[in-house]
Amino acid sequence: MTGIVRELWVYAGARKKFWLLPVLILMMVFGGMLILAQTSAVAPFIYTLF
Amino acid sequence: MRVLGISAYYHDSAAALIEDGRIVRAAQEERFTRKKHDASFPKNAIEFCTDGDYASIDSVAFYDKPFLKFERLLETYLAFAPRGFGSFRTSMPLWVGEKLFQKRNLIAGLRGLDDGKDWESILLFTEHHQSHAASAFFASPFERAAVLTLDGVGEWTTTSLAVGDGNILRFLRDIPFPHSLGLLYSAFTYYAGFKVNSGEYKLMGLAPYGEPRFAQQIREHLIDVKADGSFRLNMRYFDYCTGLKMINGRFERLFGQPARRSDEDLTQFHMDIAASVQQVLTDVLLKLTRSIARETKMRNLCLAGGVALNCVANGQILRDGQFENVWIQPAAGDAGGALGAALAAYYQHHGEPRAVSAHTMRGSYLGPAYEQTEIERRLRMAGARFTVCKSDDELLEKCSSSIAEGQAVGWFQGAMEFGPRALGARSILGDARSPGMQTTLNLKVKFRESFRPFAPSVLKERASQWFSLDTDSPYMLLVADVHPSKRREMSAAEQRLFGIEKLRVQRSSIPAVTHVDYSARVQTVDREANPLYHGLLSKFEEKTGCPVIVNTSFNVRGEPIVNTPEEAFRCFMGTEIEALAIGRCWLQKCDQDPALRSGEYQSAFVPD
Numbered sequence: 005m006t007g008i009v010r011e012l013w014v015y016a017g018a019r020k021k022f023w024l025l026p027v028l029i030l031m032m033v034f035g036g037m038l039i040l041a042q043t044s045a046v047a048p049f050i051y052t053l054f
Numbered sequence: 055m056r057v058l059g060i061s062a063y064y065h066d067s068a069a070a071l072i073e074d075g076r077i078v079r080a081a082q083e084e085r086f087t088r089k090k091h092d093a094s095f096p097k098n099a100i101e102f103c104t105d106g107d108y109a110s111i112d113s114v115a116f117y118d119k120p121f122l123k124f125e126r127l128l129e130t131y132l133a134f135a136p137r138g139f140g141s142f143r144t145s146m147p148l149w150v151g152e153k154l155f156q157k158r159n160l161i162a163g164l165r166g167l168d169d170g171k172d173w174e175s176i177l178l179f180t181e182h183h184q185s186h187a188a189s190a191f192f193a194s195p196f197e198r199a200a201v202l203t204l205d206g207v208g209e210w211t212t213t214s215l216a217v218g219d220g221n222i223l224r225f226l227r228d229i230p231f232p233h234s235l236g237l238l239y240s241a242f243t244y245y246a247g248f249k250v251n252s253g254e255y256k257l258m259g260l261a262p263y264g265e266p267r268f269a270q271q272i273r274e275h276l277i278d279v280k281a282d283g284s285f286r287l288n289m290r291y292f293d294y295c296t297g298l299k300m301i302n303g304r305f306e307r308l309f310g311q312p313a314r315r316s317d318e319d320l321t322q323f324h325m326d327i328a329a330s331v332q333q334v335l336t337d338v339l340l341k342l343t344r345s346i347a348r349e350t351k352m353r354n355l356c357l358a359g360g361v362a363l364n365c366v367a368n369g370q371i372l373r374d375g376q377f378e379n380v381w382i383q384p385a386a387g388d389a390g391g392a393l394g395a396a397l398a399a400y401y402q403h404h405g406e407p408r409a410v411s412a413h414t415m416r417g418s419y420l421g422p423a424y425e426q427t428e429i430e431r432r433l434r435m436a437g438a439r440f441t442v443c444k445s446d447d448e449l450l451e452k453c454s455s456s457i458a459e460g461q462a463v464g465w466f467q468g469a470m471e472f473g474p475r476a477l478g479a480r481s482i483l484g485d486a487r488s489p490g491m492q493t494t495l496n497l498k499v500k501f502r503e504s505f506r507p508f509a510p511s512v513l514k515e516r517a518s519q520w521f522s523l524d525t526d527s528p529y530m531l532l533v534a535d536v537h538p539s540k541r542r543e544m545s546a547a548e549q550r551l552f553g554i555e556k557l558r559v560q561r562s563s564i565p566a567v568t569h570v571d572y573s574a575r576v577q578t579v580d581r582e583a584n585p586l587y588h589g590l591l592s593k594f595e596e597k598t599g600c601p602v603i604v605n606t607s608f609n610v611r612g613e614p615i616v617n618t619p620e621e622a623f624r625c626f627m628g629t630e631i632e633a634l635a636i637g638r639c640w641l642q643k644c645d646q647d648p649a650l651r652s653g654e655y656q657s658a659f660v661p662d
Contacts, residue, residue: 028128
């Protein structure tokens with residue numbers, strides 16, 4: 005997990021997207037909660053966004 | 055230097071191998087796993103491309119940048135919040151649980167092939183449209199060219215313009231998500247009741263049956279196109295930014311009907327819708343290519359991305375005459391991203407010199423091939439009864455005779471094609487002169503909708519006599535009209551027919567490949583690129599005076615194109631294909647063990 009956090013930090017620096025980090029953290033926490041709340045993640049049927 | 059390219063995790067996983075600038079092999083994972091559009095890590099395709107030699111690989115290039123895609127997702131949700139919670143709830147667990155860790159998953163997949171190699175240090179990521187552009191330009195026969203890529207969406211980009219010069223690819227500009235010609239076309243694909251990302255061909259095939267009476271409505275309400283071809287979609291009519299569908303109720307109300315369900319009948323309305331969006335798409339592409347020609351002053355144009363598989367629009371771009379030459383990557387979809395990623399890594403990252411050749415793409419015959427002894431062994435194991443021809447000439451004689459007698463013939467020769475089109479290596483062939491051939495092939499061989507057209511293969515040197523085409527179309531990616539001299543005059547009553555009724559009218563001396571608007575998706579066959587297939591067409595011409603045959607992919611609806619001799623044999627036994635040529639083996643249906651016939655062959659595949 006530390007690897008992905010470090011990579012995201014480097015990425016945010018390179019893209020000048022530090023402003024996105026609070027949103028990212030909130031969304032990841034929220035996403036993590038959604039994972040815990042369900043047994044399997046179901047892929048949506050349209051390909052384009054995901 | 056050996057560079058392995060990979061596309062995976064979204065749809066159409068694939069692998070490609072470049073060695074010292076030469077495209078060695080490329081294949082799509084679905085051909086091995088038999089799952090159409092398989093998105094899993096392409097283990098089988100990599101094994102095939104590398105032959106298990108992982109030690110000598112210098113770089114691995116992945117065709118997409120996952121973090122950039124995630125950034126787009128987050129910013130889109132943020133821009134539309136609080137709308138889009140349903141979509142967010144569906145996609146976030148998938149991203150947080152899996153897709154955000156694509157680098158780790160990729161390395162795990164590669165370690166599954168060779169645990170001892172340090173994959174992480176040689177792993178590169180190219181941008182999605184960089185991969186498409188590289189697959190179009192570096193594989194093309196041009197030293198310099200303008201490069202246009204168009205698809206649904208990559209990370210942010212949906213449309214990009216670059217200029218290629220030698221081993222350099224310089225991007226000039228792009229159009230970002232959500233404004234996308236690919237997604238506009240997919241929205242109409244969904245509206246017409248076809249599957250997004252596989253039914254776009256059907257919409258294109260349906261268009262000639264209709265009248266473009268909704269084109270003005272599309273221009274007025276859905277897309278704002280500027281003089282230079284740049285465009286914006288009116289997102290009030292689309293649902294894909296925040297929902298799980300392509301369109302919303304406002305879109306349906308605009309055209310006055312709800313989206314068609316896949317089990318509902320196709321009506322003239324759907325044909326008119328198809329014709330309308332096809333006209334709008336073509337118009338936008340023509341504006342784009344004209345402005346690109348003015349701006350770049352290039353004589354050559356390269357195209358890639360899923361929209362570049364729209365051969366109707368490609369044909370119009372060619373005839374528009376803004377570019378002397380147009381080259382389209384045969385694997386223009388995401389599978390071709392694997393090839394593009396490898397080429398981009400080789401030329402752009404490593405800076406290797408580029409030697410331009412007319413045969414870099416090698417006819418797209420880059421997939422698995424089988425030796426004659428191996429074919430015979432596999433067919434015996436499968437229970438097939440066959441004779442072995444003593445020479446290619448004997449094989450061509452038998453094949454051409456069967457086709458001339460009106461039989462559907464399976465044709466499995468040499469290395470499999472890379473890309474969605476069958477180009478005479480894994481094909482089902484028929485007599486283009488036969489009025490009933492289109493219906494027979496659609497309903498009894500392919501088990502697909504009766505309106506769908508078939509494409510012709512024609513001897514390259516005869517193409518201009520049979521079609522209004524004065525350039526090569528080796529990858530079946532250009533539509534041209536049947537030559538006026540081969541057309542048949544229609545009676546007044548026939549001219550009054552509408553929609554699907556047009557299908558019954560014989561329009562030319564090659565009716566099986568003449569669409570209702572006299573168009574045909576032509577493959578020109580070159581003696582150098584595929585001598586055996588060229589030989590077959592020549593033999594057929596000797597017998598009949600016609601150098602044109604029907605060429606459709608060797609599969610049924612929903613099935614990936616056959617890869618092995620056994621799969622070809624099973625498809626042969628499960629359909630009304632009457633004869634089969636695999637290497638020099640010649641099989642006839644009447645000789646086979648009836649117990650091996652499979653009446654429910656097509657039901658094993660989910661219809662596309």
